[in-house]
Amino acid sequence: MSIKTEQRWLRLVNASLIVLVLLWAIPIIGLFISSLRAKSDVLNSGWWTILYTKSRLTFANYKQVLGGSKYTFVDSAGRTVRASGDNLSRAFINSLTVTIPSVIIPLLIASAAAFGFAWLIFPGRKAFFTAVVAMLVVPLQIALIPILRDYQKIGLTGSYLGIWLAHTGFGLPLGIYLLYNYVSTIPRDIFESAFLDGAKPLVVFARLVLPLSVPAIASLAIFQFLWVWNDLLVALVFLGGTSDVAVLTQRLATMVGSRGQDWHLLTAGAFIVMVIPLIVFFALQRYFVQGLMAGSVKG
Amino acid sequence: MAEEATSKNRALAHGGLATLGRLAVSIFVPLVTFVVLWGGFIFLKESKAPPALIAIIAIVWGVGGVALLFWVADWTVNRFPPAIAKRLQPFVFVGPALIILAWYLFLPTLRSLYLSFFDAQSRNFVGLANFVYAFTDPKMLESFVNNLLWIILGTGGSVGMGLLIALLADRSRAEKAFKSIIFTPMAISFVGAGVIWRFVYAYKPVGESQIGLLNALLTLFGAEPQAWITLRPWNNIFLIAILVWLQTGYAMVIISAALKGVPSSIIEAGRIDGAGELRVIGSIIIPYIFTTLVTVSTTIIIISLKIFDIVYTMTGGQYGTEVIASMQYKQMFNYYDFGKGSAIAIVLVLAVTPVMWYNLRQFSKQEGF
Numbered sequence: 001m002s003i004k005t006e007q008r009w010l011r012l013v014n015a016s017l018i019v020l021v022l023l024w025a026i027p028i029i030g031l032f033i034s035s036l037r038a039k040s041d042v043l044n045s046g047w048w049t050i051l052y053t054k055s056r057l058t059f060a061n062y063k064q065v066l067g068g069s070k071y072t073f074v075d076s077a078g079r080t081v082r083a084s085g086d087n088l089s090r091a092f093i094n095s096l097t098v099t100i101p102s103v104i105i106p107l108l109i110a111s112a113a114a115f116g117f118a119w120l121i122f123p124g125r126k127a128f129f130t131a132v133v134a135m136l137v138v139p140l141q142i143a144l145i146p147i148l149r150d151y152q153k154i155g156l157t158g159s160y161l162g163i164w165l166a167h168t169g170f171g172l173p174l175g176i177y178l179l180y181n182y183v184s185t186i187p188r189d190i191f192e193s194a195f196l197d198g199a200k201p202l203v204v205f206a207r208l209v210l211p212l213s214v215p216a217i218a219s220l221a222i223f224q225f226l227w228v229w230n231d232l233l234v235a236l237v238f239l240g241g242t243s244d245v246a247v248l249t250q251r252l253a254t255m256v257g258s259r260g261q262d263w264h265l266l267t268a269g270a271f272i273v274m275v276i277p278l279i280v281f282f283a284l285q286r287y288f289v290q291g292l293m294a295g296s297v298k299g
Numbered sequence: 300m301a302e303e304a305t306s307k308n309r310a311l312a313h314g315g316l317a318t319l320g321r322l323a324v325s326i327f328v329p330l331v332t333f334v335v336l337w338g339g340f341i342f343l344k345e346s347k348a349p350p351a352l353i354a355i356i357a358i359v360w361g362v363g364g365v366a367l368l369f370w371v372a373d374w375t376v377n378r379f380p381p382a383i384a385k386r387l388q389p390f391v392f393v394g395p396a397l398i399i400l401a402w403y404l405f406l407p408t409l410r411s412l413y414l415s416f417f418d419a420q421s422r423n424f425v426g427l428a429n430f431v432y433a434f435t436d437p438k439m440l441e442s443f444v445n446n447l448l449w450i451i452l453g454t455g456g457s458v459g460m461g462l463l464i465a466l467l468a469d470r471s472r473a474e475k476a477f478k479s480i481i482f483t484p485m486a487i488s489f490v491g492a493g494v495i496w497r498f499v500y501a502y503k504p505v506g507e508s509q510i511g512l513l514n515a516l517l518t519l520f521g522a523e524p525q526a527w528i529t530l531r532p533w534n535n536i537f538l539i540a541i542l543v544w545l546q547t548g549y550a551m552v553i554i555s556a557a558l559k560g561v562p563s564s565i566i567e568a569g570r571i572d573g574a575g576e577l578r579v580i581g582s583i584i585i586p587y588i589f590t591t592l593v594t595v596s597t598t599i600i601i602i603s604l605k606i607f608d609i610v611y612t613m614t615g616g617q618y619g620t621e622v623i624a625s626m627q628y629k630q631m632f633n634y635y636d637f638g639k640g641s642a643i644a645i646v647l648v649l650a651v652t653p654v655m656w657y658n659l660r661q662f663s664k665q666e667g668f
Contacts, residue, residue, distance in 0.1 A: 009576070013470045020464060021480045024544065027495045028483070030512060034498065046510050090350060097354035101361035108365050109395050116392030125389075128397060133662045135404045137654050139605050139647045141627055143407035145414060145637050150402075160357050161340055169403025172396055201388055202373045230488030232608045233628070249490045253612050256494060263498060263510065270494035274487050281486035285479070289552055 035061055035267035042264040061268035065255075066092075088272050091251040095229060095276075097160055098239070098247050102167035102228040103221055109168060110175030111183070111217060115209045117176070118184040119191055120201065129180070135173040143169070144237050151238065158240040166238050167231070171224050178291065182216035183209060219291025222284050229277050248273045325378035332371045336364045368395070408648060415642035419635060429642035439643075442621040446604060448535050449542070449622060453603040456543035458596050461550025466580060468551075469558050478555065482548035489545070489608030496541045497613060500527040529618045538620060541609050546602065550595045557591035558584065597654055604650055623647060 033047045036057040049055070066089040116122070117129050147166065148157070156162035186209070194204050210217070232249040239245050246254075252269050259265055281288065339360040346353060369391070376387045418425050433439055464481055468474045484492065501511030502524055509515040514524035527537045561584055569579045585592070607624035610616055616625040623643060630640035 010470070013467050014473070017464070017467050017471055017473075017477050020460075020467075021477055024481050024484065024547075026512070027499050027544070031495050031498060043510065045508055046512070046515050048512075048515075093350050093354050097357050100358050104362045105365050108362075108369070109399065112369060112392040113396035116389050120389035120392060122386075122389035122393070128393065130659065130662065131405065132400065133658055134655050135400060136658060137601055137651045138404050138408065139601075139624075139644070139651060140404075141605065141624060141644045141647050142411050143403050144627075145631060145641050145644070146407040146410040147403060148631075149637075159340075159344055161343075161361065164361055165399065166403065169399050172400055173404070176396060200373075200377070201392070202370070205392065226486060230490070232488070232490050232611065233624075236628075237631075249488055249608075252490050252494065253608075256490075256497070256612055257615075263501065266494050267498060270491045273491045277486040277488070278483070281483070285482075292549065292552055293556060 031267050031270055034263060035271045037061075037264065039262075039264045042267070043261075061264045062272070065265050065269045065272065088248065088251055088269060091246055091248045092272065094245055095247040095249075098163055098167075098235070099225060099228045101160070101164045102171075103224045105164055106168040106171040106175050106224060107217055107221060110172055110220070111179050111210060111213060112205065113172075113176045114179035114183045114213075115201075115205050117180050118186075119209075132173050132176050136177060138173075140170045140234070144233075148237060157238065158242065158245055160245070163234065163238045166234055167224075167228050170234065171227065175220055175224070178220055179213060179216055182213055186212055215287065215290065218284065219287040222280065222288045223291055225280060226277055321378055325375050329371055329375055332367060336360075336367075339364070411641040411644050411648075414637055415645050417638050419638055421637050425638060429638045430645075432639055433642045433646055438621055439623075439626060441619060442623050442626045445535055445620060446606075446622045449539055449603040449606055450600050452536065452539045453542045453546070453606070454596050454599045456539065457546035457550045457599050458554075458592060460543060460547040461554050461595070462585075462592070464547065465551045465555040465558055466584075468555065478551060481551055484545045485548045487545065489541075490612050492541050492545055493609055493612035496537075496544070497528070500537060502526040502528075528614060531619045534614070534618055535620055538609055538613055541613075542603065542606065546599050550599065553591060553595050554588065557588040561587045597657075601651060601654060605647065 030047045033050060034042050036059070037047065037050070037055065038058050038060065041055055045053075067087065117125060117132075143166075147169075151157045151162050156165075190208060190212075191204065194208060199207075230249060232253060235247045235250050239247065239250070252266075252273050255262075255266060255269050339356075343353065343357050343360065348356075372391045372394070373388075376384050376391055378384075379387065414421055415429050416424060416426060464477070468477050471477060487495070498510075499512045500514075501509075502514055503509050503511075505523060509518055509524055513527065518524055528534050530537075565583055565587075566579055569583050574582065605624050606622055607628065610620055610622050610625045611628070614620045616622070616629065623646065627640055627643040627647070630636045630643060
């Protein structure tokens with residue numbers, strides 16, 4: 001190829017990339033801009049009009065969706081208006097309460113199991129691990145009805161413990177599988193010298209395996225975090241719809257139903273749901289990509 | 300002599316007492332742990348403290364509880380004589396995982412299969428009636444067709460776009476920046492993405508100013524605005540576009556890494572032989588990364604098969620957009636029919652068995668087990 005055609009080729013590549021990237025980014029930009037516009041602006045003109053007309057931005061939408069039921073605000077004409085908020089701040093706390101243990105508990109259990117499978121000898125080791133591999137792709141829908149019946153019997157429906165355990169169960173196959181692949185590559189000598197020194201397995205696990213597996217645990221933590229925070233189905237089934245416990249995704253889905261045309265609120269609500277995963281994602285992208293590479297099929 | 304015997308007896312008695320004491324302690328400690336954890340659970344359930352405080356206590360209780368359980372299990376096992384303790388030890392580590400997996404995935408598969416032969420309240424045996432429903436009901440057939448559309452277009456779209464962007468980005472200097480923007484939607488929930496795209500598809504009657512981007516573009520070119528979400532049968536494609544928007548980043552990252560592994564020597568050889576860029580891509584690069592393309596496709600096929608959130612948020616399954624998972628949810632929570640709901644779940648499991656079988660075969664080839 002001559003240098004000239006190569007340059008032209010490169011320009012074409014970059015131009016098509018820019019078009020594609022815009023296609024991907026514009027919906028998010030539109031959402032964010034709309035969430036900052038006043039109600040009447042959002043409902044009467046497209047968000048792109050702020051590029052060529054003067055309009056004011058406001059946090060009122062965020063105040064309303066985060067606020068509780070007795071939310072009041074001053075509208076553009078200066079009147080004080082009472083409106084019902086969506087109490088997303090409560091849902092935000094609920095989401096954190098559901099997510100943090102739903103990430104740490106399966107990580108603890110999965111890393112212990114991965115250590116056991118990789119470095120301890122016991123009957124049924126191969127059969128059990130084969131079962132773990134088989135369960136990698138089992139759709140979690142299969143568990144909804146039986147587990148819901150169990151929960152109703154022992155009073156776990158609508159409880160945090162119930163949903164932590166559910167997320168633990170559904171996250172374990174991938175967790176054990178990925179961590180096993182990582183833990184089993186730790187050099188044998190490290191363990192042997194520790195065991196020769198008389199260290200107990202629990203000590204070896206806590207002092208050696210956990211610190212050495214930090215990269216794998218980190219990438220798994222991001223997976224599980226995004227999965228749990230963004231989950232709707234498991235929360236709908238096991239947590240129930242009461243606003244005491246409902247998480248962000250549930251509240252947002254409800255808002256779509258009840259406030260389908262209130263775009264100023266929906267956009268603000270959607271952004272609140274997105275903000276934490278986006279921060280985590282950008283801060284820890286490196287680990288996330290490593291985890292993806294390690295192979296990810298989740299049930 | 301006699302003295303010796305009594306001291307021996309005393310030692311024996313002492314040993315017996317010690318064993319008994321040890322046994323008592325090793326039952327007592329787990330019991331106390333259990334009571335403490337259960338008390339915490341009841342407290343969390345009944346407490347009327349402010350939500351933030353409850354949240355913090357719940358987190359400490361939940362995470363600490365699991366760590367404590369591991370420690371207590373290990374402690375208890377070590378009360379046993381060394382020979383037995385050594386045999387039990389591995390189960391301290393794998394036991395909790397196995398119990399939870401059995402409860403949450405393995406047994407439910409069998410239990411769902413069992414329930415699928417019973418009626419709505421799981422009282423009367425109905426034979427294959429629920430499966431007859433699953434494979435003949437018009438709504439179910441609609442959901443099968445739609446799900447097939449999701450699998451074909453969702454997977455094809457994501458992998459195709461991912462491949463295209465990976466190939467383009469590979470040839471650009473700003474590769475990282477481009478890729479990270481395409482990758483961003485991976486962090487966004489299906490529900491959030493649903494809202495983002497509902498807004499793009501938003502519809503207002505002719506004459507009003509359109510606030511949805513797609514209709515604004517249409518009217519700009521003089522066409523009539525459309526209510527995309529209710530527009531049969533095309534609305535399915537507009538929902539699938541959301542999945543493509545979300546999953547392309549995943550496909551792109553994996554494919555991009557595979558592209559870096561294609562040896563430049565064979566690409567150069569192809570070029571020297573006079574192959575154009577498209578020829579190089581089609582005859583050298585794609586065959587080289589084919590296994591990667593299969594892996595990525597499998598993952599996205601499974602995601603499309605189980606798709607629920609997007610449909611639930613966007614249409615609730617109305618306007619001819621029902622999919623298998625949304626039908627299952629409806630049978631469970633709208634009609635309280637556990638028989639039909641279980642039968643549909645079994646259909647989903649059957650659909651993934653080829654992938655499961657493939658995974659198991661790959662695994663059995665693996666060394667070291």
